[in-house]
Amino acid sequence: MKFFVDTADVKEIQELNALGLLDGVTTNPSLILKSGGKIDEVTKQICDIVEGPVSAEVTATDYDGMMKEAKVLAKIADNVCIKVPLTLDGLKACRAIRAEGRMVNVTLCFSANQALLAAKAGATFISPFIGRLDDMGFDGMEVIAEIRQVYDNYGFDTEILAASIRTPDHVKRAALIGADVATIPPATLKALVKHPLTDKGLEQFLADWAKTGQKIS
Numbered sequence: 132m133k134f135f136v137d138t139a140d141v142k143e144i145q146e147l148n149a150l151g152l153l154d155g156v157t158t159n160p161s162l163i164l165k166s167g168g169k170i171d172e173v174t175k176q177i178c179d180i181v182e183g184p185v186s187a188e189v190t191a192t193d194y195d196g197m198m199k200e201a202k203v204l205a206k207i208a209d210n211v212c213i214k215v216p217l218t219l220d221g222l223k224a225c226r227a228i229r230a231e232g233r234m235v236n237v238t239l240c241f242s243a244n245q246a247l248l249a250a251k252a253g254a255t256f257i258s259p260f261i262g263r264l265d266d267m268g269f270d271g272m273e274v275i276a277e278i279r280q281v282y283d284n285y286g287f288d289t290e291i292l293a294a295s296i297r298t299p300d301h302v303k304r305a306a307l308i309g310a311d312v313a314t315i316p317p318a319t320l321k322a323l324v325k326h327p328l329t330d331k332g333l334e335q336f337l338a339d340w341a342k343t344g345q346k347i348s
């Protein structure tokens with residue numbers, strides 16, 4: 132499973148990238164707002180840090196507007212992946228941008244049928260939002276499982292990018308289902324390493340080691 136980080140916070144991205152944990156980054160207009168920066172400058176900074184796909188989202192809602200914005204975003208760096216919404220215009224833009232040889236992430240996916248449309252439009256990534264479905268009382272993970280089955284039934288190579296992840300359990304369950312990628316907020320990504328028995332075990336080993344009076348040198 133590939134790990135993308137779901138943030139536009141350049142410092143967080145630098146830190147996680149230095150750990151060797153990042154395969155890519157996803158941003159959206161809300162995350163750009165939170166970063167306090169300009170989309171072109173922030174995206175450029177991120178692309179200079181991370182080699183993998185960096186999703187930058189169009190904000191136009193019509194096909195022509197999306198294509199115009201996609202051109203601007205594509206100029207920022209070769210690894211910019213254009214993010215378009217799951218609308219009819221977004222699907223049309225997805226096909227056209229893919230024909231130009233660019234990666235496309237189709238976002239705001241909440242059903243297997245929507246994911247099927249995105250795959251038929253040639254999307255590189257489909258982003259089903261787990262947390263937002265859970266918030267509404269639906270089972271976001273069930274949608275991931277349905278999309279996995281649909282894509283496998285027909286051999287689509289669109290990658291399932293599990294998004295709107297809120298907990299380490301979301302990551303585990305998406306991995307068990309076979310999602311290709313998880314885009315994870317920085318705090319949740321760091322929380323994956325945590326286990327109380329790891330902390331307790333390490334404490335014990337260090338205490339016993341101190342009693343030996345030895346040094347590894």
Ligand code: E4P
Nearest residue numbers: 137157159262263294295296
């Ligand atoms: C990623 O591409 C999405 O924009 C993001 O995961 C949405 O997450 P949220 O529901 O926590 O805002």
